[in-house]
Amino acid sequence: MSTSRRTFLAATTAAAIFTTEAGATAVTHYPKLVHHVFFWLKNPDSKEDRDKLVAGVKTLSKIETVRDLRVGVVASTEKREVVDNSWGVSELIFFSDLAGQATYQTHPIHLEFIKNCSHLWEKVIVYDAVEV
Amino acid sequence: MSTSRRTFLAATTAAAIFTTEAGATAVTHYPKLVHHVFFWLKNPDSKEDRDKLVAGVKTLSKIETVRDLRVGVVASTEKREVVDNSWGVSELIFFSDLAGQATYQTHPIHLEFIKNCSHLWEKVIVYDAVEV
Numbered sequence: 001m002s003t004s005r006r007t008f009l010a011a012t013t014a015a016a017i018f019t020t021e022a023g024a025t026a027v028t029h030y031p032k033l034v035h036h037v038f039f040w041l042k043n044p045d046s047k048e049d050r051d052k053l054v055a056g057v058k059t060l061s062k063i064e065t066v067r068d069l070r071v072g073v074v075a076s077t078e079k080r081e082v083v084d085n086s087w088g089v090s091e092l093i094f095f096s097d098l099a100g101q102a103t104y105q106t107h108p109i110h111l112e113f114i115k116n117c118s119h120l121w122e123k124v125i126v127y128d129a130v131e132v
Numbered sequence: 133m134s135t136s137r138r139t140f141l142a143a144t145t146a147a148a149i150f151t152t153e154a155g156a157t158a159v160t161h162y163p164k165l166v167h168h169v170f171f172w173l174k175n176p177d178s179k180e181d182r183d184k185l186v187a188g189v190k191t192l193s194k195i196e197t198v199r200d201l202r203v204g205v206v207a208s209t210e211k212r213e214v215v216d217n218s219w220g221v222s223e224l225i226f227f228s229d230l231a232g233q234a235t236y237q238t239h240p241i242h243l244e245f246i247k248n249c250s251h252l253w254e255k256v257i258v259y260d261a262v263e264v
Contacts, residue, residue: 034204034224036168038259054264072166072261077233083258090261092166101209126215127170129204129222132186 032131033095035104040123041088049120050088056117057091063107065100069093088121101128164263165227167236172255173220181252182220188249189223195239197232201225220253233260 043049054071061069072090077083095101104110175181186203193201204222209215227233236242 033207034202034222035209036224036259070166070261070263073264075165075230075233075260075262077167077230077260078237080258082256083260085260087259090166090259092168092261098207098209101207105210124214126212127168127219127222128207128209128215128217129202129224130207131202132205 033097033101034127034129034131035091035093035095035101036127036129037091037093038084038087038125039089039091039121040086041120042122043120044088053089053117053120056113056120057089059109059113060091060093060104063104063109065095065103065107067094067096067100087125165229165233166259166261166263167223167225167227167233168259168261169223169225170216170219170257171221171223171253172218173252174254175252176220185221185249185252188245188252189221191241191245192223192225192236195236195241197227197235197239199226199228199232219257 039053041049041053050073054073057071058069060066070092072092074085074087079085093104095104171185173181173185182205186205189203190201192198202224204224206217206219211217225236227236
């Protein structure tokens with residue numbers, strides 16, 4: 001077994017133990033910059049368009065400064081006045097820092113995503129938050 | 133050294149190795165339900181009000197169904213038309229499932245937070261996303 005394979009297995013096992021010990025999901029050294037994008041689809045009833053956009057967003061995980069990427073759709077939580085459920089697809093990315101986010105903005109993979117998918121959405125809202 | 137202490141140290145060490153090996157931050161078995169709340173302060177220029185709300189949001193991490201909580205303020209990313217930077221404080225919570233979020237909504241700690249802090253904000257928008 002190679003060293004890296006052993007290390008990976010050790011990490012996996014330890015993470016699982018850590019999860020059990022803490023009684024919650026293990027998250028370690030999580031990056032501090034949160035980039036949350038909400039897309040409103042031009043054709044909100046088109047599952048095909050939604051799936052295309054989801055697939056497009058997932059390509060962004062290949063950008064080296066993207067520490068974690070989660071693609072979402074509207075959850076079926078209780079309808080309340082404060083809950084905005086009018087969007088179609090969400091993109092939650094964690095960066096280590098502002099530089100990582102800046103690199104992402106002009107990265108060829110990001111530009112390709114915009115070229116291939118921007119016809120699918122009619123509105124975008126971005127929230128950039130830094131942990132305090 | 134107790135067993136739990138040894139386990140904790142093993143987990144910490146392995147997580148650090150995992151981070152190095154992957155060239156990115158280790159995140160394992162992350163919960164699938166994302167609850168992102170943005171607060172607009174009544175007094176947006178009051179650092180005191182902002183700090184009070186940040187402290188209030190942090191109390192929510194004690195709710196047993198909250199798997200992870202990140203409190204944010206507006207990041208100094210590039211100003212672009214699509215970026216909304218008009219809010220004051222953000223609350224990003226991960227739940228394992230819809231039931232976890234429902235428990236949170238009516239939890240005494242959440243109700244206490246609303247009682248103590250709702251005078252600080254004038255507007256709230258909530259996004260509930262489920263991973264796809």
